[in-house]
Amino acid sequence: MNLTKTRLHIMKNASELPGKGKTGVSLHCHTEHSKEMLDFLPHYAEKLPIIAQFWRRERKNYIKREGRGIDFSTAHWSPPLSAKDVYDIEKRQINDAGLDAIISLTDHDSIEANLIVNEAAPEESAPISMEWTVPYEYGFFHVGVHNLPKDRAIDITKTLLDFTFVEENQTNERLTELLDMLWEMPGVLVVLNHPLWDIELVGQERHEELLRNFIRTHGRWIHAFEINGFRSWSENKAVIEMAESLGIPIATGGDRHGCKPNTVINLTNADTFEGFVDEIRNEKRSEVVLMPEYKHPLHWRQMQSFSEILKFYPEFREGRKKWFDRVHFDIGDGHGVRPLSVHWERGGPAWLRVAIWTLGVLGGPRMRPIFRVVRKKADRVPRDVSKAEFDIRPMDEIIPELSTGSPA
Secondary structure (H helix, E strand, O other): OOOOOEEEEOOOOOHHHOOOOOOOEEEEEEEOOOEOOOOOHHHOOOOOOOOOHHHHHHHHHHHHHHHHOOOOOOEOOOOOOOOHHHHHHHHHHHHOOOOEEEEEEEEEOOOHHHHHHHHHHHHHHHOOEEEEEEEEEEEEEEEEOOOOOOOOOOHHHHHHHHHHHHHHHHOOOHHHHHHHHHHOOOOOEEEOOOOOOOOOOHHHEEEHHHHHHHHHHHHHHHEEEEOOOOOOOOHHHHHHHHHHOOOOEEEEOOOEEOOOOEEEEEOOOOOHHHHHHHHHHHHOEEEEEEEEHOOOOOHHHHHHHHHHOOOOOOOOOOOOHHHHHHHEEOOOOOOOEEEHHOOOOOOOOOOHHHHHHHHHOOOOHHHHHHHHHOOOHHHHOOOOHHHHHOOOOOOHHHHOOOOOOOOO
């Protein structure tokens, strides 16, 4: 392995972790407080076999009935588990591996989950963090902002979200001011999450052009790039290569939305989150772990997560039990955004219920071997770290004329 900024571990068994570090740090976890947008739904519905036919028919009928298309711009869903549930699952996985645990929950544009954990169990001292949506040119990026100062976290969050949701604030100059503000807080960690993922659905080539522009203009304020537990090995490998070329450490983020713990974690010998941040920000080094579960086929793990997200949970409080309690939509009836359960008693049309049942079957353990067979060779995780060779290109081949160095 030819990396200088990041030390990578590929685990066959979690029991191998003791002795490799003192503390495991889990970043990028989503709870019920995360609003997950649904504007991507038409894009994927058009591509899914069988479902696409039903989708086109439903869309046509809706336009005929309502005189307009379905508006997904305000629709969102939320993951099933509470802040405390997610925190406890992440902590248990790391503790069971023989390490102390630090958990940073990062819901989309919300710090509510961490405030709840800290209030319920102050001794846990969860960093106050979120996944910040950063509009940029014709797209946007997701930035992990970890460990906001507790006495200022609410005000800082409001300032950041004024950039996200107020269009006239979305200038390069204002973004520079905000990133510089975060840089001046020595305990804060800023991570560019899943940087190579075309999350805006603009096409991979346009996304990578957008990424180069973003790094060229704002990269000096980014402390680490993320390799993501729900992105393929080939994509994560490319992120590692890019980060190494640019002299930037790697951090992991599991990006869990269902009920299973993150498949990637960070290692440190620090006792505190501030000590972990210091290693990345100032020493510019990191140590990351791919847990054994990360080796399972990505598409199977995605199906497994979908089945958990869409599952019925009888033990949950009212208004959270059914998946269509957790999906919110504005149908244009003047009542605004409301749970789909207000409109559906049984979970929607029969074809949709069958599709959801199918996702549950595909996410079952019996289907995993099939996904393993059809997985691309480039997405097979190396058996051990000695087999993981990286193509590290000169920085100017990645992003010509990049302004380097730390902010003044």
